[in-house]
Amino acid sequence: MSALDTPRPAIEAFCKVVCGFIRFWPDHAAITAELTAHLEDHRDALLELRPGLTQEEAEEAAIQAMGDPETLGRALDESHSPRFGWFQILFRVSVRTSLVLLLLFFFLPMNFDNLANALNPPLYNDGTNAIIEAYDQTEILADYHPEDAVCYLDHYTFTVERVLVTPRPHTFTGEPTLRVSILLKAVNLDPRLCMPRVYNWLWTEDDLGNRYPAMDQYEAADVLYALYPEQTSTPQLYNTMGGPSLTTPFVTYYDLYVIDVDPDATQLTLRFDRYGNAQLSFHLSLKGGVENG
């Protein structure tokens, strides 16, 4: 079929013939729009150059200038490959549908409470939280963010975020002692490794030589003592306690506290050496001043 045989409205018919040779039909509308725009531009230019022409004649001339619609259609068919076109459509639909489903079923269920927690997380468990809530009515001996309290260990970066020292009567004797709250933060890049299992094995020691064991440390010593009471000294009750207060895929906070700390001590060392060698060690002043009041 040639352009001369094209019936009126000529441009529309020309586009229809061209599209007849293009197998990937979803692109027909775009191609028609492109060709129509091109032909209209050409027609308008002809009308400007040759004012004596009618609109129909100008359109015919523009169509003739475009050449054979079959040749044009076959050339466009090659550049609008159906395989690539359908793949692109399928790809787009799959990706967008999956994203919407993911957002609907996994991320939207995160309610406003979770969002609020993410923005302003509760970092302490009940015991220390009670002190924080009654901060103004509590005697605070020290409350500070220790400088350079950072330890890099395998996949983790551990930092001590806050040290809070308050007076507390001894658990058994009622004598004045200290309660030391330590906010420990662990950061990991691999979410599979969130919440490193250090709690219950973190213990402390003060600068006077007093030790404040962790719960699992005490229990391990107790098992050994039960088996070999004559060879082993009586295990010391645990004073370093606490556990995770906030766990996210990349950050874990531990609300740790040490009770019955010698009031004459000026420094406390937080350690993790569960497997023999010291892996974590933080030196924390007990006279660190009050920064957060």
Added chain:
Amino acid sequence: MAKGPATLTTRRRRLAVDLLLFLVLLALLAFLFLSSENPYLTEKQALKGTQAVSLYGPGKTLARAEYDSHIVYLLQDGNSYALCRLSRPDPLFWSNGYLDAVTNDPDYPMMPLINIDSLLVICNDPEIAQVELVYYIYGGGKDGGFHVLRQTEPLVENCWLFPCHGSLATGTIDDDGFLLRGYDANGALIHETAVPEVWTDFWDLTIPEAR
């Protein structure tokens, strides 16, 4: 002018946007998988992950024991021995397991390590050729009473593993204590740990005799 046509440039731009969205989708899916409770594809990854989250090792694997529902690894890093228990995948993927460790003290002839459903005994006396574990389940219906488990072969080197099926057994061992006996090659008792106080002082039990 007509609406913008689907030129090659436009199509490329659309494809680039789709590819970008696809990468976002992949990242979200990866995040969801890695943050799930079963984030490992293989047993080896699960073991490595459990060690990493427990800050253990790397050390070396001394032995691997298979059970119906789980797998137990015996690990060593210097003087520290660890039992790592991995549950079988549920249904396809593996999760972080439980790792318990003990630092061996050669001053003690037999060092125990209690895991969720097994007990490891590290023997520091090379004369020990058989190890016996005695524990008592108070009440406990048909499982109640004394249980005597004997091992004549170590799992590996000086490590003797007692699988104690059921949480009742390990819970009892953990809470109420246990007794270990070490025999030499001739069957003579050469080491015996103390009898748990609760057996004699509270329950007034008659302890099973050594062989």
